[in-house]
Amino acid sequence: MKFLVFSENAGSLSQMITYLREKGEVIGVGVEKSSSEAANFGALRMYSIKGDILSDSIAKLLEELFKKEGIDNIFLSSSILGRETAGILSVSMGAGIVPEINEISFEGSKARTKRFYLGGKTVLEEESQAKIFTVSPGISDAIKSDKNSEVISLSAPVSKIKILSRQPKKSEGSNIENAKIIVCIGRGLGKKEGIESVKPLVEAVHGEIAGSRPVCLDYQWLGEDRQIGLSGKKVRPAIYVGIGVSGQIQHIAGMRGSKIVIAINKDKTAPIFEESDYGLVGDLYQIIPKIVEKLS
Amino acid sequence: MVDVIVLIKQMPDLEQVKIDSNTREPIVKNVPKTVEILSEHAVEEAVRLKEKYKGKVTAILLGNEQSSAIMKKAFAIGADEGIIIDGYEEHNPANTARVLASKIKEIKHDLVILGNQSADSITGLIPGMLSALLNEPLLGNAGKIEVTGTNVKVTRILEEDNIEIEVPMPSIVSISQEINEPRLPPVMQIMAAGRKPIKTEKIAPVISKGVTLVSNSAPRSERKKLVFEDMDKGIPEVVKVLKEGMK
Numbered sequence: 001m002k003f004l005v006f007s008e009n010a011g012s013l014s015q016m017i018t019y020l021r022e023k024g025e026v027i028g029v030g031v032e033k034s035s036s037e038a039a040n041f042g043a044l045r046m047y048s049i050k051g052d053i054l055s056d057s058i059a060k061l062l063e064e065l066f067k068k069e070g071i072d073n074i075f076l077s078s079s080i081l082g083r084e085t086a087g088i089l090s091v092s093m094g095a096g097i098v099p100e101i102n103e104i105s106f107e108g109s110k111a112r113t114k115r116f117y118l119g120g121k122t123v124l125e126e127e128s129q130a131k132i133f134t135v136s137p138g139i140s141d142a143i144k145s146d147k148n149s150e151v152i153s154l155s156a157p158v159s160k161i162k163i164l165s166r167q168p169k170k171s172e173g174s175n176i177e178n179a180k181i182i183v184c185i186g187r188g189l190g191k192k193e194g195i196e197s198v199k200p201l202v203e204a205v206h207g208e209i210a211g212s213r214p215v216c217l218d219y220q221w222l223g224e225d226r227q228i229g230l231s232g233k234k235v236r237p238a239i240y241v242g243i244g245v246s247g248q249i250q251h252i253a254g255m256r257g258s259k260i261v262i263a264i265n266k267d268k269t270a271p272i273f274e275e276s277d278y279g280l281v282g283d284l285y286q287i288i289p290k291i292v293e294k295l296s
Numbered sequence: 297m298v299d300v301i302v303l304i305k306q307m308p309d310l311e312q313v314k315i316d317s318n319t320r321e322p323i324v325k326n327v328p329k330t331v332e333i334l335s336e337h338a339v340e341e342a343v344r345l346k347e348k349y350k351g352k353v354t355a356i357l358l359g360n361e362q363s364s365a366i367m368k369k370a371f372a373i374g375a376d377e378g379i380i381i382d383g384y385e386e387h388n389p390a391n392t393a394r395v396l397a398s399k400i401k402e403i404k405h406d407l408v409i410l411g412n413q414s415a416d417s418i419t420g421l422i423p424g425m426l427s428a429l430l431n432e433p434l435l436g437n438a439g440k441i442e443v444t445g446t447n448v449k450v451t452r453i454l455e456e457d458n459i460e461i462e463v464p465m466p467s468i469v470s471i472s473q474e475i476n477e478p479r480l481p482p483v484m485q486i487m488a489a490g491r492k493p494i495k496t497e498k499i500a501p502v503i504s505k506g507v508t509l510v511s512n513s514a515p516r517s518e519r520k521k522l523v524f525e526d527m528d529k530g531i532p533e534v535v536k537v538l539k540e541g542m543k
Contacts (some may be wrong), residue, residue: 080412096506191516279523
């Protein structure tokens with residue numbers, strides 16, 4: 001089988017290529033940055049789109065490549081751009097589509113997929129002849145391959161939409177998606193100043209700090225780019241440490257891929273303990289200094 | 297003048313959806329329907345545009361007779377007309393988009409406003425599908441909407457940056473939650489909304505094809521679940537795991 005895989009995000013693009021390269025031949029498509037950073041993950045060819053990208057023009061370009069390359073299935077990362085493009089593409093190609101997949105296997109041309117439903121409460125397993133899929137971030141670890149992709153530069157067709165200006169977002173530097181250990185704070189921290197008590201632990205494990213939705217969006221104790229959850233980043237670190245995180249299902253959907261989960265919470269009935277390998281029931285402000293002391 | 301169609305989605309109240317402990321399947325029967333959160337922001341934005349530029353707001357909702365409370369809420373915020381399309385109960389985005397597009401085509405409009413991605417099914421496919429079906433450009437994930445003459449200008453909120461984009465109307469605009477804070481309508485408006493007629497239009501059932509459901513169930517946690525209440529035992533265990541992970 002032959003797959004066309006698109007993402008404007010280098011991390012998502014390399015994850016998708018890693019995941020799909022065992023199942024068929026992969027042709028990658030990215031913007032200048034994502035295509036160059038994802039060019040050694042095993043895609044046969046990598047198309048690099050120059051200039052501005054908008055959903056209508058990307059859809060046209062992918063449809064052209066679909067025909068030119070003799071593609072069986074198209075995969076787009078589930079980003080704002082990816083979801084819009086996928087919707088447009090499914091109508092223009094008259095092709096079936098399954099969104100937000102986090103697993104896929106093929107039996108002939110039939111695809112069996114899994115995706116979250118009901119806000120992350122359940123998983124839908126579906127069978128389809130769909131040709132287009134949007135892929136939830138974190139479908140796999142990104143593992144480099146010894147094969148380098150041939151990079152081909154091309155321009156996107158003209159969009160109907162005019163870009164007037166662009167403002168980069170403020171980001172706090174590092175990307176939590178690449179962190180080996182994530183220390184994630186939740187509402188149970190009680191106050192913004194509590195972050196100062198968590199920082200020594202973050203430093204001691206050489207990790208990155210992240211937060212639940214209330215912490216990042218409602219109280220803005222941390223930046224939006226540090227939010228883990230269904231509506232935030234989907235992470236798969238070696239170790240996830242949840243501190244004062246209750247474990248709402250929307251949050252679990254963003255960290256289910258973690259290899260080991262540790263939770264600290266004073267409420268022993270908190271749902272996070274159901275999703276943890278190791279749980280500590282108690283006052284985080286007493287527990288954290290003791291852990292830090294033993295680590296040093 | 298800007299005539300706006302706003303699309304409202306209803307969904308089961310997710311807080312009330314329980315999981316059957318034997319089958320692991322969700323119990324959705326008898327769970328009341330509620331308005332999807334982004335739809336409320338979409339109605340608010342449509343009404344704000346009407347207040348600023350004049351024009352008419354028509355709300356469309358896929359539902360049934362039980363959905364009138366949701367439509368009345370839209371009336372209370374300021375929607376002028378409300379249409380409930382009754383008879384569509386599928387959850388296939390391609391069909392949903394087709395049903396919506398065929399209704400939208402009958403109504404004169406400058407803008408179609410809807411949420412960017414719903415909280416229950418999380419597909420985020422409807423805006424793009426409508427754009428292609430109606431052949432109207434999509435300005436997606438708007439944090440701000442402005443109309444200048446016959447053009448619409450949107451601040452598009454992306455993961456890495458925000459961009460200002462513009463097209464001639466008619467166009468589809470999907471919105472992000474941060475676009476506004478929906479108002480709490482005054483009691484007089486809520487009462488007036490209750491008396492306002494809702495148009496209900498029956499449609500023939502749409503049969504989904506192409507995608508077969510194999511199962512819908514809550515995933516089982518495969519974690520170790522070693523929960524310590526005695527810190528003298530718990531902390532050394534956690535420290536050991538952390539040290540191992542740092543290697």
